[in-house]
Amino acid sequence: MSRSIAVLWDDLYQWPGGMYYQVLGAAPHRRVVIEFSRFSRLGSVLQPGDPGDFEIVLYEGSSAIVLQYKDVDFDNPLFDFGASATVGIQGS
Numbered sequence: 001m002s003r004s005i006a007v008l009w010d011d012l013y014q015w016p017g018g019m020y021y022q023v024l025g026a027a028p029h030r031r032v033v034i035e036f037s038r039f040s041r042l043g044s045v046l047q048p049g050d051p052g053d054f055e056i057v058l059y060e061g062s063s064a065i066v067l068q069y070k071d072v073d074f075d076n077p078l079f080d081f082g083a084s085a086t087v088g089i090q091g092s
Helices: none
Strands: 004-009 018-024 031-041 052-059 065-071 086-090
Touching: 004 031, 004 052, 004 065
Parallel strands: none
Antiparallel strands: 004 086, 018 031, 031 052, 052 065
């Protein structure tokens, strides 16, 4: 069985933003925050749509995983709020 975390698995374009991470806290209670900042839904390079912001937080020790969505409105009802995306966790 494969293991994967799909925070917002879709046809996304890393423009005009980027992907960032930061480790917070002290061992054994650290957390890693991976931020997808200002990602666009790829319709075309010339019309990427409105950018969105979302992140994943991985907790050390408890193995908790949190998926957070600040803005996933890409200005297209076919893609807004994850309508065309896969979201979830597979495997242990």
